[in-house]
Amino acid sequence: MSPILPFTPPIHVGIQDSPLSLDDLWHFLSEAQGGGIAIFGGTTRRVTGDRITQELSYEAHESMALSEMRRLAGEAGERWDTLRIGILHRTGVVPVSQASVLIGVATRHRGPAFEAARFLIDELKVSVPIWKKEHYEDGSTEWQGDTWVR
């Protein structure tokens, strides 16, 4: 008798240098015909402390970023009862209010959708090789997290 294998949810990950489509992600997730969809969108914030952002730009180690995104989606699928998982990240310039990342989870019930989405964005920020550059209104720029001491 063959073993009952754990369900592996369909996963879609992608990196693109054009605006992310919420409609496309929703369509992919809704095909699961589950009871809940949670989507997190990370967007370019205009004001941080006393600094005004004009835009952000993102750079990726693309092959590794995609494999890390797949790995994280697989881990989320093992930890929570998910039906579909989508992770999309944008590179290049991301203007204020636009999304740099969309993370979506389709589930049977709402609890795991929120939990898995939270896990995925928290982990993406730690382990996916993508970098954010701030372009401030005063013309200055800064790679986030830089520790240059010169």
Place this chain on the structure above:
Amino acid sequence: MTVTIHVFASLRERLGKSSWKESIPEGTDTGMLVAMLAGREVDVAAVQSVIRVAVNDQWVSTPVQLNDGDDVALLTPVSGG
């Protein structure tokens, strides 16, 4: 043997290049490679304490032996999302 080094973001800007090939002796591990590059490039030395290394798209947390043809990425702290 030859490995390809890849850098991104601020390290790429400082070094003025995104990738290059390095000839290294057999038996070199990632720790030795980073030390060698830090000794040669002041911009690598400046971030040596915060660089994380990936070999062939996999994070490595302890030094690993390198093989001919490996892709080695020197990654400053990530900031996606």
